[in-house]
Amino acid sequence: QHMSITEAAVASISTGTYNADPVHSSVGFDVHYMGIGLFSGSVADINATIDSGELSGSARIASIHVKDENLKGHLLSPEFFDAERYPEVTFSGTLNVTGTSVEVPGEITLKGVTQPATLRGTVTGPVTDPYGNARYGLKVSTEIDRTAFGITWNNDMPDGSKALDNVVTLSADLSLVKA
Numbered sequence: 001q002h003m004s005i006t007e008a009a010v011a012s013i014s015t016g017t018y019n020a021d022p023v024h025s026s027v028g029f030d031v032h033y034m035g036i037g038l039f040s041g042s043v044a045d046i047n048a049t050i051d052s053g054e055l056s057g058s059a060r061i062a063s064i065h066v067k068d069e070n071l072k073g074h075l076l077s078p079e080f081f082d083a084e085r086y087p088e089v090t091f092s093g094t095l096n097v098t099g100t101s102v103e104v105p106g107e108i109t110l111k112g113v114t115q116p117a118t119l120r121g122t123v124t125g126p127v128t129d130p131y132g133n134a135r136y137g138l139k140v141s142t143e144i145d146r147t148a149f150g151i152t153w154n155n156d157m158p159d160g161s162k163a164l165d166n167v168v169t170l171s172a173d174l175s176l177v178k179a
Contacts, residue, residue: 009126010097013050013136018176020048020057021135025174027059031146032165034157039164041066041075043089048174050138055104055119056092057172079153086111097123104140108170110149117142119172134178141171 028042042065048057061083064075076083093106104119121140129135146152146168155163 009136012126012134013123013176014053014095014097016050017052017179018050018136019179020046021175021177022046025172027057027170027172029171030169031167034163035161035165039066046172048172048176049179050095050176053095054092055095055106055138056090057174058088058090060088062087080151082111091117091119093117093119100124102138102140108142108144110144111151113149115144115148117144117170129177136176138172138174138176140174141169143167143169 022045025046025048026042027046028040030038030040033039043059043061043063044065045060045063046057048055061076061081064072064081064083066072066075075081078085081089089108089110091106091108093104096103096105100122102119102121102123106117106119107114108117109115119140119142121138123136123138125136126134145166147166153164157163
């Protein structure tokens, strides 16, 4: 159980500048497959900054990791992310912190298409790391409709339904260090 962060801590994360520590941060996605399974992946090359309450982040599509590496080529192809033409997915939004809850209304740009999206989750901290730096944890997620971004590939199931769900959950678990 997390304690509510203090007003001073909320003010600090809302007014200061913090950068995601890439070693201790992750960005991932989940989509239901064939109605019973989950297809999950992560993106290794990410960066995120909170500057005066504005969160901005990006992830390099080429650094995508999935359990079956044979699928990576398909994901990078024009049928999915078209990584050559659109190498990054980006997000920008405004941090709204209430207690340990956070909402970040903003915009996500994927495959050249920008759509509104609101990240929701929790903020923890601040903690002082062994090197004297102030850190916050930000754990957020949102759901998007992948077809709104032009990612429409699918396979038909024998009953006529589609194999891959259109709703994708995006999540970020960020360790943010005061700049």
